[in-house]
Amino acid sequence: MVDEFIRLHTPSGFRLSGVATAHGWHALAPYRWDAETGTLHRIEALPGGVTHLQITQPDEILVRADRTLTSADAREAERRLRWSLRIDEDLSEFHALCASDPALWEAVRPSGGRLLRCPTLWEDTVKTILTTNTTWAQTTAMAGRLCGVLGAPKPEDRTLRSFPAPDVVAANEAALIAHVRLGYRNASVLSLARSIAGGNIDLESLRASPLSTPDLRRELLRLPGVGPYASATLLMILERYDELAIDTALRAHVRRKYRDGAQITEREIRALYEPWGRWKYLGYWFDR
DNA sequence: TTCCAGGGGTAGA
């Protein structure tokens, strides 16, 4: 057994507050960001049980669990958090591209370009589907209900629930429809959950995929509910920043900043960010 | 009521 604290060594300049808030995911359950204390909360179903993790950065990253962890659970929690916080991702090439623009670097510096993601591609895919054709307020509500209805509860406090596993979602169609209320997204999430639970899709294997970005994009487009926007978002999750996730927010930004409000085609949008090469997604993200 | 929001799937051209 180890104690309830885990320390994560990070590269110099790593700032938890910047990484946690550079992307909207920190507002989606089972994440919660407390800006006052600079704490990223997460309810995580570790092998040894559902655990409330509180992540802070007094100097290095400190993770406090609400129970004593076995060494196996501590290792697993560390593995998941290093991935989620992108601690080991090398973005130095992107930094070099930003260095000549002081205003841009000011926007990038707090996070270093690290956009918070989830421990599993399953969770990132579902959450991406929950951002399509809806408002951000509804996305946060849907994620909250998904965890609240189907997430694994902590026995001592059943209000603390993890992100539900694929097999749980797959086995609870009625509850999904009646209580989680994802609208027409129910079908996509259910189909994805059943494919994973049934062993027909191995989403997590895509993390270390040797595929080229275009081939990986084609694989992602085969997932239910995943189209051009969602596949580009998931490529970003997978550290491939070549594709822009063109949605209404991106269109509005580009029209406002570069077209004085006038309409702009997708071809023109792509041309605007073409100079970013394989860093287009981040080039746009920190251009906002 | 009607529209639409950090789109996707499909049919038809």
Added chain:
DNA sequence: TCTACCCATGGA
């Protein structure tokens, strides 16, 4: 490849 239409949900 492009366009038109429909798709649950809930707030404006």
